[in-house]
Amino acid sequence: xxxxxxxxxxVGTEGPSVxxxxxxxxxxxxxxxxxxxxxxxxxxxxxxxxxxLKDLFEVVQAIHELPFNKGVDRVCTNIRIDExxxxxxxxxxxxxxxxxxxxxxxxx
Amino acid sequence: xxxxxxxxxxVGTEGPSVxxxxxxxxxxxxxxxxxxxxxxxxxxxxxxxxxxLKDLFEVVQAIHELPFNKGVDRVCTNIRIDExxxxxxxxxxxxxxxxxxxxxxxxx
Amino acid sequence: xxxxxxxxxxVGTEGPSVxxxxxxxxxxxxxxxxxxxxxxxxxxxxxxxxxxLKDLFEVVQAIHELPFNKGVDRVCTNIRIDExxxxxxxxxxxxxxxxxxxxxxxxx
Amino acid sequence: xxxxxxxxxxVGTEGPSVxxxxxxxxxxxxxxxxxxxxxxxxxxxxxxxxxxLKDLFEVVQAIHELPFNKGVDRVCTNIRIDExxxxxxxxxxxxxxxxxxxxxxxxx
Numbered sequence: 001x002x003x004x005x006x007x008x009x010x011v012g013t014e015g016p017s018v019x020x021x022x023x024x025x026x027x028x029x030x031x032x033x034x035x036x037x038x039x040x041x042x043x044x045x046x047x048x049x050x051x052x053l054k055d056l057f058e059v060v061q062a063i064h065e066l067p068f069n070k071g072v073d074r075v076c077t078n079i080r081i082d083e084x085x086x087x088x089x090x091x092x093x094x095x096x097x098x099x100x101x102x103x104x105x106x107x108x
Numbered sequence: 109x110x111x112x113x114x115x116x117x118x119v120g121t122e123g124p125s126v127x128x129x130x131x132x133x134x135x136x137x138x139x140x141x142x143x144x145x146x147x148x149x150x151x152x153x154x155x156x157x158x159x160x161l162k163d164l165f166e167v168v169q170a171i172h173e174l175p176f177n178k179g180v181d182r183v184c185t186n187i188r189i190d191e192x193x194x195x196x197x198x199x200x201x202x203x204x205x206x207x208x209x210x211x212x213x214x215x216x
Numbered sequence: 217x218x219x220x221x222x223x224x225x226x227v228g229t230e231g232p233s234v235x236x237x238x239x240x241x242x243x244x245x246x247x248x249x250x251x252x253x254x255x256x257x258x259x260x261x262x263x264x265x266x267x268x269l270k271d272l273f274e275v276v277q278a279i280h281e282l283p284f285n286k287g288v289d290r291v292c293t294n295i296r297i298d299e300x301x302x303x304x305x306x307x308x309x310x311x312x313x314x315x316x317x318x319x320x321x322x323x324x
Numbered sequence: 325x326x327x328x329x330x331x332x333x334x335v336g337t338e339g340p341s342v343x344x345x346x347x348x349x350x351x352x353x354x355x356x357x358x359x360x361x362x363x364x365x366x367x368x369x370x371x372x373x374x375x376x377l378k379d380l381f382e383v384v385q386a387i388h389e390l391p392f393n394k395g396v397d398r399v400c401t402n403i404r405i406d407e408x409x410x411x412x413x414x415x416x417x418x419x420x421x422x423x424x425x426x427x428x429x430x431x432x
Contacts, residue, residue: 043203044203053280061273091153124289187403232410242422314347
């Protein structure tokens with residue numbers, strides 16, 4: 001189980017807004033989630049996706065493809081993978097782990 | 109007004125957990141927020157910070173510094189800046205803009 | 217044909233040096249290159265790989281895997297994909313394109 | 325002494341080519357280098373800059389600004405900082421360190 005944090009930037013669009021492309025990506029992710037492959041979460045700066053790494057690579061490739069289908073000629077996609085194998089962690093486990101430290105006043 | 113998305117990775121830590129470092133970063137960000145300089149939000153994969161770009165650079169440099177103070181010898185920090193000058197946007201405006209497209213069935 | 221720019225960071229290593237992990241990644245990339253799938257280039261901060269995007273995803277997944285095989289429990293991998301479909305470009309074409317502008321004094 | 329790896333992506337440009345923006349960034353970096361503040365290197369995917377971290381933040385902010393001056397309304401800049409404090413390293417030291425491992429057959 002890994003988590004990826006993805007930003008897809010279409011280059012050469014008409015004007016600076018790219019939210020229609022991001023919306024299409026969310027729609028695609030909803031389909032993948034319905035298949036039970038992944039879970040995902042949109043933040044103001046990126047999309048977080050969790051699942052098996054093999055599935056995540058498939059999903060990232062699929063969403064990187066979407067702006068091309070809408071006529072964009074160049075897409076820059078930035079992906080951060082965070083994978084830990086000593087224990088299973090989901091997205092919310094990571095937040096809980098930080099909050100536990102905060103409750104301790106930032107001390108161990 | 110810009111938004112940055114930051115990940116600070118301490119390298120050469122004892123074991124794979126870095127949540128104590130992330131917690132310390134959150135505590136520092138809380139101080140900056142109390143000064144009215146920035147707003148921020150922790151996600152499972154990164155920290156989002158909004159403010160004037162000049163302040164954001166100061167804040168990012170400060171949080172990149174923290175693991176060194178705890179004895180770490182190497183820190184890798186990854187920053188994505190997204191700045192738009194044609195209109196003022198806050199973190200939640202970006203989400204709202206995507207959701208508007210989703211309500212339209214992903215169409216313009 | 218796409219180009220990716222990859223950084224693999226093993227977390228929880230003994231000490232701050234990770235060059236032995238990077239060297240192993242280069243050895244793996246050499247094998248992929250010998251198969252004719254990709255070309256690659258090591259820079260002081262990352263590894264650049266060019267090829268078909270499908271192959272690049274396979275290769276990135278393979279090199280992200282390597283530190284786990286050496287006993288590391290957490291790996292953070294950062295990938296920037298740059299893909300352009302209006303014309304075929306290789307790594308050196310991109311540099312040549314910037315240099316052409318520089319020769320013109322930064323003007324078009 | 326730190327090294328940063330920077331990509332500046334102007335969003336909403338006419339067409340997919342952004343090499344004129346990258347050329348302008350290189351010209352600016354040349355000025356900073358002439359002042360003795362930094363050293364830098366253009367690769368096919370990014371620009372590597374080494375110097376004191378305080379100077380690097382100033383330089384990154386300056387080059388992120390450039391596309392706005394040319395009429396672009398949105399700029400996405402991606403920065404990877406790699407800083408090591410246990411020993412001083414320059415860009416070429418990092419490559420040499422990996423190559424030393426390669427000469428040993430990828431073994432320590």
